[in-house]
Amino acid sequence: MAVIVNEEKCIGCGACVDRCPFDAIEMINGKAVIGEACRICGACIKVCPVEAIYKEEEKKKGVNIDDYKGVWVFAEQREGNLLNIALELLGEGRKIADALGVELSAVLLGNKVDNLADKLIKYGADKVIYAEHELLGVYTTDAYAKVICELINERKPEILLIGATNIGRDLGPRISARIHTGLTADCTKLDVDLENRRLMQTRPAFGGNLMATIITPNHRPQMATVRPGVMEKAEYDESRKGIVDKFVPELTESDIKAKVVETVKGGKAEVKLEEAKIIVSGGRGLGNKEGFKLIEELAKKLGAVVGASRATVDAGWIDHAHQVGQTGKTVRPDLYIACGISGAIQHLAGMKESKCIVAINKDKDAPIFQVADYGIVGDLYEIIPEIIKALDSGDELLEVASAEE
Numbered sequence: 001m002a003v004i005v006n007e008e009k010c011i012g013c014g015a016c017v018d019r020c021p022f023d024a025i026e027m028i029n030g031k032a033v034i035g036e037a038c039r040i041c042g043a044c045i046k047v048c049p050v051e052a053i054y055k056e057e058e059k060k061k062g063v064n065i066d067d068y069k070g071v072w073v074f075a076e077q078r079e080g081n082l083l084n085i086a087l088e089l090l091g092e093g094r095k096i097a098d099a100l101g102v103e104l105s106a107v108l109l110g111n112k113v114d115n116l117a118d119k120l121i122k123y124g125a126d127k128v129i130y131a132e133h134e135l136l137g138v139y140t141t142d143a144y145a146k147v148i149c150e151l152i153n154e155r156k157p158e159i160l161l162i163g164a165t166n167i168g169r170d171l172g173p174r175i176s177a178r179i180h181t182g183l184t185a186d187c188t189k190l191d192v193d194l195e196n197r198r199l200m201q202t203r204p205a206f207g208g209n210l211m212a213t214i215i216t217p218n219h220r221p222q223m224a225t226v227r228p229g230v231m232e233k234a235e236y237d238e239s240r241k242g243i244v245d246k247f248v249p250e251l252t253e254s255d256i257k258a259k260v261v262e263t264v265k266g267g268k269a270e271v272k273l274e275e276a277k278i279i280v281s282g283g284r285g286l287g288n289k290e291g292f293k294l295i296e297e298l299a300k301k302l303g304a305v306v307g308a309s310r311a312t313v314d315a316g317w318i319d320h321a322h323q324v325g326q327t328g329k330t331v332r333p334d335l336y337i338a339c340g341i342s343g344a345i346q347h348l349a350g351m352k353e354s355k356c357i358v359a360i361n362k363d364k365d366a367p368i369f370q371v372a373d374y375g376i377v378g379d380l381y382e383i384i385p386e387i388i389k390a391l392d393s394g395d396e397l398l399e400v401a402s403a404e405e
């Protein structure tokens, strides 16, 4: 527990009970007792007239780092389907665990998702810690945080990686606050310093103007959330064997303060840029919002997803969900077609790992050509219709490209 009551000092006035916004404090035998619902907000500390309440971390300095071993990844699943980020974390977690010479465990929470455990092993986990409970069937912050915090306290992993998804961004900070460890959010690169077993957690800082590498020297586990699409997915190996450590955690309805009443899926189709094999992206060179109709037409012909530069998002031509780059999504498709995009460093940061990059730009000196495998210099409003025509007729696209070069 993070907030502590000094029983000797407590005068039982009840001021903290009235002040607590989470109803987490009870008076027992005339003394304040902090319960599980505490969110460490500190309101009770401020209101206590005799300074009998304090935060535990003020007393506690670091932990015995040597007690912590092993790398864990949170295997996020929704409705019984593993998210790609879980496989990407397994890929990265495997490298880190091998470098440190420790076990890689996937932490799977859910209800009747046993079939996923085997998949996680085939994708590189040595062990799957599978907490099964009907109250874990749908994600709730309270239930998931409780189970994972208990596991951490009991088994002491040295590293815990979580996907920077909506769920991961909610869960990660809750766990790190309860466990009293650091969390580096939204990492784009991870490394280990083998000398002292430190996780080097790199993420954009100061609005993306520089990359900061952050360490957690005195606390464990070292926690990071990792952006989807940045790390390479682990490879599937049918022959891999591992251990499934299944258990039923102690959970009751009263552990969950916020109930999920209904799940309403967004009206807008989800933009799955990170999983796309082909992306056609539009930039300011489109000239206006209408230009995206041409991008959509080409994308449809290729079975691609539409991406965008930040300039077009800022101009209100397209939703932010389509933005590729440092402050958008990181992608690595087989084919990335950049249309009217100059190739600013912040855009390249999100797409330069694409297997094949095709750039269409009327400025032959545009920086995008420095990373492009194929460059077409010309007006996108002439070139894209030609490509669409060629796709319709089945002509070789390369002929179009060379004609325009």
Ligand SMILES: Cc1cc2nc3c(=O)[nH]c(=O)nc-3n(C[C@H](O)[C@H](O)[C@H](O)COP(=O)(O)OP(=O)(O)OC[C@H]3O[C@@H](n4cnc5c(N)ncnc54)[C@H](O)[C@@H]3O)c2cc1C
Pocket: 207, 208, 209, 282, 283, 284, 285, 286, 308, 309, 310, 311, 312, 323, 324, 325, 326, 327, 328, 329, 339, 340, 341, 342, 343, 344, 345, 346, 347, 350, 360, 361, 362, 363, 366, 378, 379, 380, 381
């Ligand atoms: C902290 C920070 C974070 C950022 N994050 C991102 C990010 O996540 N993603 C991102 O994209 N940007 C990001 N940016 C912005 C980035 O610096 C650029 O401003 C942006 O990428 C430019 O978008 P653009 O290439 O579409 O526009 P421009 O740079 O204006 O380029 C337009 C290009 O279109 C070409 N063109 C014009 N007309 C035509 C035509 N008819 N046919 C063919 N080509 C044509 C031009 O030659 C030009 O090269 C960030 C900036 C900062 C400071």
